[in-house]
Amino acid sequence: MKKLLIVYVFLFSIFFIYLYNYHLKEPHSSPFGQNEERLQGEIGEKYVLVTFQAGIDYWKSAIKGFEDAASELNVSVEYRGATQYDSHEQITVLEQVIAKNPAGIALSAINPYELKTTINKAIEAGIPVVLFDSDAPASKAYSFLGTNNYEAGVTGAHKMAALLDHKGKIAVVTLPNQLNHKERTDGFVETIRNEYPDMEVVAIKDGKGDQLLSEQAATEIIKLYPDLKGVFATEANGGVGIADATRSLKKEKAIKIISFDTDKQTLDKIKEGVISATLAQGSWNMGYWSLQFLFQHNQETSTQQQSVQSAILPKYVDTGISIVTDENVEDYYAD
Amino acid sequence: MKKLLIVYVFLFSIFFIYLYNYHLKEPHSSPFGQNEERLQGEIGEKYVLVTFQAGIDYWKSAIKGFEDAASELNVSVEYRGATQYDSHEQITVLEQVIAKNPAGIALSAINPYELKTTINKAIEAGIPVVLFDSDAPASKAYSFLGTNNYEAGVTGAHKMAALLDHKGKIAVVTLPNQLNHKERTDGFVETIRNEYPDMEVVAIKDGKGDQLLSEQAATEIIKLYPDLKGVFATEANGGVGIADATRSLKKEKAIKIISFDTDKQTLDKIKEGVISATLAQGSWNMGYWSLQFLFQHNQETSTQQQSVQSAILPKYVDTGISIVTDENVEDYYAD
Incomplete structure (x- = not known):
């Protein structure tokens, strides 16, 4: 009798293990015949x-x-x-x-x-x-x-206009020979020209994607236009360089900076309030x-x-x- | 002893049913801790x-x-x-x-x-x-x-140029007041102008999205320019109307038509050879x-x-x- 008990338990166990494994391997079918599992790949892919x-x-x-x-x-x-x-x-x-x-x-x-x-x-x-x-x-x-770089420039222009209450002289520090940067500049400049009659882009300078050269470029522009209200940088090193320039010239409060991308240096300068905004790509x-x-x-x-x-x-x-x-x-x- | 057997079997059954249900409900975890199932929604969503x-x-x-x-x-x-x-x-x-x-x-x-x-x-x-x-x-x-309608027009222009061996007079039948059709026309016309010096868009007519009005528009253009080589229609009814016009004027062989979308009438006319190509949207x-x-x-x-x-x-x-x-x-x- 005890042997029979063991055999019964063994058989029931086998049956349930089978049932359990069957359902693990097969996609679960609902009573309505709908496939309940999302298509999935193989880990070998x-x-x-x-x-x-x-x-x-x-x-x-x-x-x-x-x-x-x-x-x-x-x-x-x-x-x-x-x-x-x-x-x-x-x-x-x-x-x-x-x-x-x-x-x-x-x-x-x-x-x-x-x-x-x-x-x-x-x-x-x-x-x-x-x-x-x-x-x-x-x-x-x-x-x-x-990123649609032209549209990114358009977004930068609208943000700059909002920061400056739709008026004032502004500049761009960019890489004029690189297509994506040219597109960002075009989107920015054309939006300012077409939509904000009291704003003017007075200078577009080459910062060569370099922090020091961008600082020099920004310094030259600020000296030439002491009433400059904002600068748009089409890449992150430029934004940091411009921030250094405004700080050296004690213009952090007078000049708003909009930069590009979200590296740590740029984010730090936003926290410090030296850069007003940056454009984050998706x-x-x-x-x-x-x-x-x-x-x-x-x-x-x-x-x-x-x-x-x-x-x-x-x-x-x-x-x-x-x-x-x-x-x-x-x-x-x-x- | 028989009662004990039943109790044993019952308990084991309960245990395996529990195990079975547990695994049905939980995502299956592999021994490597990797989630083996693709994220999936609920059929109630x-x-x-x-x-x-x-x-x-x-x-x-x-x-x-x-x-x-x-x-x-x-x-x-x-x-x-x-x-x-x-x-x-x-x-x-x-x-x-x-x-x-x-x-x-x-x-x-x-x-x-x-x-x-x-x-x-x-x-x-x-x-x-x-x-x-x-x-x-x-x-x-x-x-x-x-669809990027401007780009669709560009694609249409390159296809037309290929069909006509890069030369000849062409026309467009469109809906000039509807933005997506204006964009298709612009992409087509600007590409022809900028990239194919031996081709010329001699007429752009309003077909009002109607088969008969497009047939009339095409007939007028063909009579005015007997050496016309091709017509681009920015929507499907226009394409069918232009095909009717070329057929009436016995110009099916002389004039290539590129249409838009893939309704049955358009596909039939491609099979018959009256329309050369159509642009299918994604x-x-x-x-x-x-x-x-x-x-x-x-x-x-x-x-x-x-x-x-x-x-x-x-x-x-x-x-x-x-x-x-x-x-x-x-x-x-x-x-």
Whole structure:
């Protein structure tokens, strides 16, 4: 009798273990026949994010977005970057990534022309590529996710107008030969010209992306226009340099500065009140939606349900701009 | 002894039923601590897609994209549309949708100004709203997903140039007073002017979105310019009307037509060879990524992991354009 008891318990256990395992492996079907599980990838599917100047803080949010999407989609990700600002190095890194035949590549192209051939090589090898932050429009990459720089300049202009009560002389410190900076400047200058008749952009100077040279440029402008009310910097080193200039000339209170991006130095200067605002790019969105796009592309090409339309990814995503001031600056340290 | 057996079996059964249910409810944790399931919604979460002129074929692809995303994310969707081309009716429909407090709304706004207040009312009630296909830029909606109409015109111009071997007189039949059509025309005309010196846009006529009026407009242009080589129509009825005109005047072979969108009549005329190409919008992308955006927004606001950046949706998605010719026309009937 005792033996029989053990046999019964054993059989019941086997049955429940079977039932338990069955439900772990199969998608749960509800009584209504609806599939209760979201489509998910395999952890073996590896997606790679490739940058340049890999060490800089600037990429942190994009990598975080890429990782957040990966954990939602249950796929693996890897981060590879050229260490220098060197297109040959980035081409080599990209070649190495292609050789491993990953499930997809999200790339920020250091140079639109020099990377084109290698990007196309990946596409021709059947590896989907999307570009983020810095585009290579002539390549065959499926999509670009980044800031609309002209619109960012427009946002900067409206914020400057609000800070200055819609009047006064202002200047821009930028990198006139780099396309994204030219677009930011154009958006800013054209908005001021067209929408704020009592404001005037009196100078546009080259700060070469360098803190000291931007400080010198700002100092020259302020000496030439002692009634200057504001300066827009199209990149972060410029903003810090201008802040140094206003401080040396004891003009911190008289001149409002709007800068770009959210590195620690810029955020610190917003807390101190020397920089009034900075424009934060949607870097998390770039990483997050890059992976969502690559994953969706692979779903489409691997399932029977594909239609022509769903097989084509959106061409461009404007990942947006938000304004950081002393009111919300703390939130951006967390990013 | 028999009683004891029953008690044992009962207790083991209870234990395994408990274990089984526990694992059904909890996300499965792998031994490596990795969450093995993709984030998924609850079938009770209802997202609503709202259009106007609800009966027309035009919305089918967007609805399909919305539904495809819903089945991947395991959420419910509902389709609501004003039956007429009437902004008051759409406002009423939107009010009814808001009253049911859905998890999110994807709206194609019939009119950017008249819908603004109702869109903002939804946002203020905590219901996320994204716009697709037709924007309301002054509203508080989080994002717009649609065609970049200027770029669509550019694509049309390059295709026309390829069809005509980069030379000859061409015309445009459009709706000059409607913004998206003006943008398509501008992209087309400016590209021809700037990039194809041996081509010339000799006429831009109003077809009023009507097949017969577009036929009349095309007939007038062809009579005025007997050496006309091509016509670009910025909407589908215009394309069909122009095709009728070339047929009546026995000019089907001499004049190439590029049209817009992929309704059955247009696709039929591509198969017959009367229309050379049409520009297909990324309507599936509009619906699919609208729901992905709304879902991601709700995930962010409901989890502890939120960062400032991830809480802000991308501002704009260019859902892309693809070219349909007799080589791929069959694929578009399936959509």
